[in-house]
Amino acid sequence: MAGSLPWAPVAVGICLIFLAVALYLHGRTGVEYSFLYRDANAIAGNPFYYGILENLTAVLMISSGSILLFTAATGKWASADPFGFSLCMGLLTTVMGLDDLLMLHESAPFFHWRLKEAHVYLVYAALLVFSVSFYRRIFLSTPFPLLAMALAALALGGMEDMLGFGSGIEDYLEIVGFSFWFCYIVATSVALKK
Structure with a gap:
C-alpha cells in the first residue's frame, strides 16, 4: 500500500496533461470534448475494425520503441554508446508509432x-541517420538487415504516396515496413542485453 502513494501524483499529473490537451484542442478547434475521448469509429458509426491494421502497426512501433527504451533504462552498459543508441532509436520508434496512430x-x-x-x-530521416552514424559501431552489431528491409518497404510506400498513384499499395508496404522495423528493434534490444 505504501508503494502506491508516490504513484498517485503521477496519475493526477497524467490526468492534468490530458485535460490541458483537451482544453487546448477545444480552444483551437471548437471540437466537442466528447469527440476527444471517444473512439473515432464510434463517433462516425463505423465498425470497430475500420483501420484496425493501421492501429496495429502503430501498436507494434510504440511497443517495440518502449521495449528498447526499457532496455536503455535497465541495461548495465560498459560504455555510453549502447545506452545512447537504445535511447535514440527507442524514442524515434515510439514517436513514429504515436505519429502513425x-x-x-x-x-x-x-x-x-x-x-x-x-x-x-x-x-525522422535525420534522426535515423544521426543514430546510425553517431553510434555506427553499436549499429553494426545489431541485426541491421531487418532495418534495411523495413526502410526499403517504407521508402517504396512513401514514394507511392507522394507520386499519388492511388493504388493503395502504400498501406500494405507500411505494414511490411513496420513489421520489419518492429522485429529489428526487438532483436536489437535482445542483442544489446547479451
Whole structure:
C-alpha cells in the first residue's frame, strides 16, 4: 500500500496533461470534448475494425520503441554508446508509432502553416541517420538487415504516396515496413542485453 502513494501524483499529473490537451484542442478547434475521448469509429458509426491494421502497426512501433527504451533504462552498459543508441532509436520508434496512430504527419499544417508532411519525414530521416552514424559501431552489431528491409518497404510506400498513384499499395508496404522495423528493434534490444 505504501508503494502506491508516490504513484498517485503521477496519475493526477497524467490526468492534468490530458485535460490541458483537451482544453487546448477545444480552444483551437471548437471540437466537442466528447469527440476527444471517444473512439473515432464510434463517433462516425463505423465498425470497430475500420483501420484496425493501421492501429496495429502503430501498436507494434510504440511497443517495440518502449521495449528498447526499457532496455536503455535497465541495461548495465560498459560504455555510453549502447545506452545512447537504445535511447535514440527507442524514442524515434515510439514517436513514429504515436505519429502513425494519431496521423500527426498528415496534420502537420495544424501545428504550423508552413509545415508539410515531407518535413516530418525529413526529421525522422535525420534522426535515423544521426543514430546510425553517431553510434555506427553499436549499429553494426545489431541485426541491421531487418532495418534495411523495413526502410526499403517504407521508402517504396512513401514514394507511392507522394507520386499519388492511388493504388493503395502504400498501406500494405507500411505494414511490411513496420513489421520489419518492429522485429529489428526487438532483436536489437535482445542483442544489446547479451
